[in-house]
Amino acid sequence: LVHRNNDLPLVALHKETACYANAVRQSYIPSLGVILRTTDKTVWANEFEPIELTCLIESISTNNPRIEWKKIQNGVPSYVYFQNQISGDLEHRAQLIQPANLLILNTSRADTAEYRCEVAAIDDHKHFDEILISLAVRVKPVVPRCSVPVAVTVGTSSELRCLENEGFPASQYRWFRNNEELPQDPKSSPKFINSTYSINADTGGLKFRRMRKEDAGEYYCQAKNVAGHAQCPTQLMDVYDVDIVGIFLKVLAALAGFIVMMLGVCHVQKHHCFSSGKDHTGTK
Ligand SMILES: *[C@@H]1O[C@H](CO)[C@@H](O)[C@H](O)[C@H]1NC(C)=O
Numbered sequence: 001l002v003h004r005n006n007d008l009p010l011v012a013l014h015k016e017t018a019c020y021a022n023a024v025r026q027s028y029i030p031s032l033g034v035i036l037r038t039t040d041k042t043v044w045a046n047e048f049e050p051i052e053l054t055c056l057i058e059s060i061s062t063n064n065p066r067i068e069w070k071k072i073q074n075g076v077p078s079y080v081y082f083q084n085q086i087s088g089d090l091e092h093r094a095q096l097i098q099p100a101n102l103l104i105l106n107t108s109r110a111d112t113a114e115y116r117c118e119v120a121a122i123d124d125h126k127h128f129d130e131i132l133i134s135l136a137v138r139v140k141p142v143v144p145r146c147s148v149p150v151a152v153t154v155g156t157s158s159e160l161r162c163l164e165n166e167g168f169p170a171s172q173y174r175w176f177r178n179n180e181e182l183p184q185d186p187k188s189s190p191k192f193i194n195s196t197y198s199i200n201a202d203t204g205g206l207k208f209r210r211m212r213k214e215d216a217g218e219y220y221c222q223a224k225n226v227a228g229h230a231q232c233p234t235q236l237m238d239v240y241d242v243d244i245v246g247i248f249l250k251v252l253a254a255l256a257g258f259i260v261m262m263l264g265v266c267h268v269q270k271h272h273c274f275s276s277g278k279d280h281t282g283t284k
């Protein structure tokens with residue numbers, strides 16, 4: 001008991017002793033055995049940076065307890081620290097710090113898992129305790145893939161897309177036009193009030209219900225999470241007043257009409273069109 005509370009003032013010690021006496025009367029002995037504690041049960045780390053998982057031994061009377069760390073991923077446990085050495089995929093990347101903390105020197109995204117510190121002290125009344133810590137490794141987003149149409153027609157609907165899959169936690173997306181961020185809600189800004197777009201920050205979609213001439217510009221998107229951000233290169237989107245495909249089809253139709261008409265003229269003028277070059281006036 002004294003061992004456990006050697007940082008407490010004497011008054012507190014007396015109080016603790018009283019509690020202990022009560023506990024004994026209830027035939028439950030809380031402190032004659034291993035008790036573990038951690039400063040954080042949920043730990044976040046940045047990829048490629050060190051992190052320490054704390055396994056503090058609050059109470060123990062055995063001098064040489066057996067300490068083990070296990071990594072539990074998708075319900076499957078594997079040894080991380082066993083028989084006084086680091087093993088498994090943390091080998092050469094981690095070390096044990098007194099009393100039983102696990103220091104990972106260079107975290108990787110594959111370290112995201114639950115870790116269990118287990119301490120066995122055979123001579124203690126309560127001879128075993130364990131503590132579970134969940135570690136999540138933050139990963140910076142990579143450059144997202146963006147799709148921006150080169151040309152769209154006024155009045156039509158269109159969607160611009162942006163996505164990356166590496167970031168953890170999952171990225172949130174923001175869109176920029178001519179280096180200015182598009183507000184989440186166009187109605188919130190006088191400059192964008194007539195625009196019909198909506199942004200889905202989770203999926204990266206920028207959807208226009210009806211394109212306007214003013215929506216043309218240089219677009220890029222940014223993926224962001226707590227670990228960092230990345231953006232795709234700027235892409236130009238033009239908005240045309242009229243349907244260029246429609247115009248092309250009309251021109252094609254006009255051309256076809258012209259050819260048919262010419263054939264008709266030729267037919268009326270009989271053989272003049274197809275006669276040989278000796279009579280050039282006929283081709284008029
Ligand atoms: C951490 O690991 C990565 C590869 O997983 C490596 O590229 C990097 O150099 C390492 N950093 C340190 C500080 O060891």
Ligand SMILES: *[C@@H]1O[C@H](CO)[C@@H](O)[C@H](O)[C@H]1NC(C)=O
Nearest residue numbers: 189190191192193194195214
């Ligand atoms: C939005 O539309 C209204 C009505 O057509 C117009 O008066 C206003 O100038 C427009 N605002 C912008 C920023 O284009």
